[in-house]
Amino acid sequence: MAALVAKLKEKFTMKQLGEANHFLGIKIDHTHDKYFxxxxxxxxxxxxxxxxxxxxxxxxxxxxxxxxxxxxxxxxxxxxxxxxxxxxxxxxxxxxxxxxxxxxxxxxxxxxxxxxxxxxxxxxxxxxxxxxxxxLPITKSTLLLRTYSDADWASDPATRRSTTGFCTFLGDTLISWSVKKQNTVSRSSTESEYRALASATADTIWIKRLLAEFGVTQSEPVEIFCDNTSTIALANNPVFHARTKHIEIDQRFIRDHILNKVILLLPISTIDQIADVLTKPxxxxxxxxxxxxxxxxxxxxxxxxx
Known part of the structure; x- marks a missing residue:
């Protein structure tokens, strides 16, 4: 840390104000190995x-x-x-x-x-x-990414659009999450889950690339957990059917990253699906x-x- 501060002072006019306690209204409590x-x-x-x-x-x-x-x-x-x-x-x-x-x-x-x-x-x-x-706590743990993706099909009673929810952990620390109503109406729960999975994959890949710029590389495919077995089967199916043509872009996007071993799509029970708290009451x-x-x-x- 001291070496980094010394290098920054060589290029910028800086003051060392010690440990951060507040930042833009966010209070930062800390111990020797944890932040809150x-x-x-x-x-x-x-x-x-x-x-x-x-x-x-x-x-x-x-x-x-x-x-x-x-x-x-x-x-x-x-x-x-x-x-x-x-x-x-x-x-x-x-x-x-x-x-x-x-x-x-x-x-x-x-x-x-x-x-x-x-x-x-x-x-x-x-x-x-x-x-x-x-x-939110920030704890010292492994630097492995993992993502949980979920969707609540046709949850909006007025428009019947589904709700996407996903969250990403770096080790034991939650670093990213999203709740969003989908742009179009999905005709099945599999379709809504697949759209959510595509959004979660895009966000996870962005985080993976960002971490790589900081020297934190992910040597193994990033695990993404989904509780919809039909969605997982569709993602791993190399054959595109007429009934999935309307989501073919999302399907190819996810499959390419699975084949390139950027992500690893894994099943998880609905009971253990953390992203469930982001999609419904x-x-x-x-x-x-x-x-x-x-x-x-x-x-x-x-x-x-x-």
């Missing part, structure tokens, strides 16, 4: 903005039974406040992938939020109230299990593990 990134102060300011400083916490950011909500009730937030809160929550997801799905879903209604969406937003804010000290016990596997934890847990 959190945004507790920023999260508190969002709750304050919403006028809910004393709201009761809940254990789940999403509502699993939306049909049980009454749409005729008055909105809890006006449209402007709704947009301001959602915009702030999008930045909070930098260290809180556990709320990524809920924020993504609510962001799709920023142009015209209905009362039901404000109720769901309040539920999300109450979850954040009970998890203010949550964040889950029951509280299931959500907590996957949140833990996503490595999102409280600062108290981080301290206890040191």
């Amino acid at each position: 990134l959190s945004q507790s102060s920023y999260a508190k300011s969002i709750i304050q903005m919403a006028g809910l400083p004393k709201c009761n916490p809940v254990a789940n950011p999403s509502i699993t039974k939306i049909t049980a909500l009454k749409s005729e009730d008055p909105p809890l937030f006006d449209a402007l406040t709704y947009r301001r809160i959602i915009g702030s929550l999008q930045y909070l997801t930098l260290t809180r992938p556990d709320i990524a799905y809920a924020v993504n879903m609510l962001s799709q209604h920023m142009h015209s939020p209905e009362p039901i969406h404000t109720v769901m937003l309040k539920k999300l804010l109450r979850y954040i109230q009970g998890s203010l000290d949550f964040g 889950l029951s509280t016990p299931r959500f907590k299990i996957l949140r833990s596997k996503l490595t999102v934890s409280s600062y108290t847990q981080f301290e206890g593990g040191c």
Whole structure:
């Protein structure tokens, strides 16, 4: 580290300010071999903005039974406040992938939020109230990449578009994740999973090349886990059928990288699919299990593990 700083000082005017503690609103706690990134102060300011400083916490950011909500009730937030809160929550997801799905879903209604969406937003804010000290740990481990890819078929009741979710780990550290509604309607769960897999593959390859520029090469194919057996079979099938012609570009893209041993597509059970937490609302016990596997934890847990 000292040698790197000395080289930089030869070319740039610099000051050594010591260990980083805050960066763009992100708090950085550290020990001799671990770091913990959190945004507790920023999260508190969002709750304050919403006028809910004393709201009761809940254990789940999403509502699993939306049909049980009454749409005729008055909105809890006006449209402007709704947009301001959602915009702030999008930045909070930098260290809180556990709320990524809920924020993504609510962001799709920023142009015209209905009362039901404000109720769901309040539920999300109450979850954040009970998890203010949550964040992402960065731990010393292996430098092997692995990715989990998943999709929730036809999850949007209005458009019937599917939701893509994937996350990538470098060793034990979560370094990338994504939640996105797919651009087109998929005619089967296999098609939606395949589109998600293509997006996950592209992101993984980009990360692999970036790491190579830092001298961290992946000598073995990067493992990508998918819980849809039909998708895996399609990816490994060298024959292109008429029924898969509309996704042939994605199919060839994935197959080329499999044949070139850039990636290795592996099956995984739905129970162990970490990316499931990024594609749909889950029951509280299931959500907590996957949140833990996503490595999102409280600062108290981080301290206890040191």
